Amino acid sequence: MFLDIPIPRCYVIAMDMSTSLDALTDCITGTITEDPLQGLRDIAAAQQRLIELESLAVDAAILQHSWADIGAAMGTSRQAAQQRFKDKLKAQLIATTKVYKVAKSKRDPQAIAAAREHQAQLVQEFRKLSKPKKK
Numbered sequence: 001m002f003l004d005i006p007i008p009r010c011y012v013i014a015m016d017m018s019t020s021l022d023a024l025t026d027c028i029t030g031t032i033t034e035d036p037l038q039g040l041r042d043i044a045a046a047q048q049r050l051i052e053l054e055s056l057a058v059d060a061a062i063l064q065h066s067w068a069d070i071g072a073a074m075g076t077s078r079q080a081a082q083q084r085f086k087d088k089l090k091a092q093l094i095a096t097t098k099v100y101k102v103a104k105s106k107r108d109p110q111a112i113a114a115a116r117e118h119q120a121q122l123v124q125e126f127r128k129l130s131k132p133k134k135k
Contacts, residue, residue: 058085062092067125082125093122 024046032039061070067089071081082089096119103111 058088062088079128082128086126089122089126093119093126096122 028039028042028046031042058070061073065073066078067082068078071078074081076084096115100112100115100119103115
């Protein structure tokens with residue numbers, strides 16, 4: 001995995017995640033010693049970039065994997081991943097509805113069945129997330 005995180009005072013390029021994180025940690029630790037406020041700015045920049053990368057990864061994973069797989073990869077449950085990315089789940093439902101409409105217009109029974117099944121699964125997941133919690 002190639003990690004390239006530009007930070008104002010640090011630039012880390014490494015071919016593996018462990019080396020990248022070690023280099024980033026060393027750089028930010030040095031910055032904190034010299035200028036704690038700059039260290040905080042560097043940490044905020046790294047966090048923002050990682051949030052952006054996480055969002056891209058979730059977008060890609062939604063197309064190929066189950067929410068259980070996504071949750072496991074993130075070290076959390078399926079439900080926690082769905083709750084955290086509820087807006088992405090909603091977008092996935094909208095996209096699946098469009099796929100269904102296209103399949104229906106082309107009169108493709110296999111594609112219609114697959115889209116309906118996927119749509120039903122997403123609706124069920126979305127309803128679970130939308131239910132009010134019992135107190």
